[in-house]
Amino acid sequence: MAPPPRATAPVRHPDAPPTGELLGSHYGHCFGCGGQQPHGLHLEVRAGQQVDVTAEFTVRPVHQGAPGLAHGGVLTTALDETMGSLGWLLHVVMVTRRLETEFVRPVPVGTVLHLAAHAVAAEGRKVFTTATGRIGGPDGPLAVRADALFVKVDVEHFTEHGRDEEIQAAMADPDQVRRARAFKVNP
Numbered sequence: 001m002a003p004p005p006r007a008t009a010p011v012r013h014p015d016a017p018p019t020g021e022l023l024g025s026h027y028g029h030c031f032g033c034g035g036q037q038p039h040g041l042h043l044e045v046r047a048g049q050q051v052d053v054t055a056e057f058t059v060r061p062v063h064q065g066a067p068g069l070a071h072g073g074v075l076t077t078a079l080d081e082t083m084g085s086l087g088w089l090l091h092v093v094m095v096t097r098r099l100e101t102e103f104v105r106p107v108p109v110g111t112v113l114h115l116a117a118h119a120v121a122a123e124g125r126k127v128f129t130t131a132t133g134r135i136g137g138p139d140g141p142l143a144v145r146a147d148a149l150f151v152k153v154d155v156e157h158f159t160e161h162g163r164d165e166e167i168q169a170a171m172a173d174p175d176q177v178r179r180a181r182a183f184k185v186n187p
């Protein structure tokens with residue numbers, strides 16, 4: 001998972017959203033950030049100053065694994081979505097290739113998880129990222145952390161592999177098409 005020696009520091013795109021701006025959902029039905037998923041995480045991610053973001057996730061009863069505790073897979077999803085959002089600042093679409101999560105302490109239902117992620121390095125199509133989730137506040141105790149490798153893809157990644165029903169619906173939505181075509185991948 002460590003970036004190769006030839007990797008370079010990620011560069012914030014000149015047209016990236018300004019610091020503090022809410023990034024918005026990339027897809028209404030996304031389990032991580034979409035507003036149309038009743039049981040989703042409804043993450044609202046905010047742009048940082050560099051290639052970094054912050055987000056908050058409130059653990060609800062539908063996110064339980066053990067009684068009264070968040071499911072580890074759900075917490076991993078929150079970290080994954082937060083790191084994936086770094087693509088807005090790089091102006092690329094990227095998908096998770098590898099993700100390693102460390103669960104440091106249990107996260108009870110009702111907790112607000114304070115997430116932070118930044119891009120560590122980039123090399124070719126690869127973007128190396130890291131994220132943390134803290135409880136009680138942005139500087140509170142560490143509950144979860146993750147490192148991930150993302151790979152930049154073109155919009156064809158989705159149109160070729162996604163189920164036809166959802167692809168057709170997304171293509172019929174002008175806002176979705178605009179979002180999908182906004183970034184070009186520069187290998």
Ligand SMILES: CCCCCCCC(=O)SCCNC(=O)CCNC(=O)[C@H](O)C(C)(C)COP(=O)(O)OP(=O)(O)OC[C@H]1O[C@@H](n2cnc3c(N)ncnc32)[C@H](O)[C@@H]1OP(=O)(O)O
Nearest residue numbers: 001026080081084093094095096097098124125126151153
């Ligand atoms: C719109 C964004 C939404 C974000 C939402 C949150 C993020 C998500 O959950 S995305 C959904 C989950 N992810 C996926 O479904 C992805 C499924 N995987 C794939 O489609 C493919 O494996 C894909 C596109 C990632 C890469 O495939 P492919 O284009 O053939 O690239 P491939 O050559 O295998 O690998 C790319 C590079 O990564 C490197 N690589 C691959 N695996 C590893 C690894 N484990 N460690 C280090 N490097 C690796 C390869 O060596 C290659 O390097 P280089 O470019 O230097 O040769």
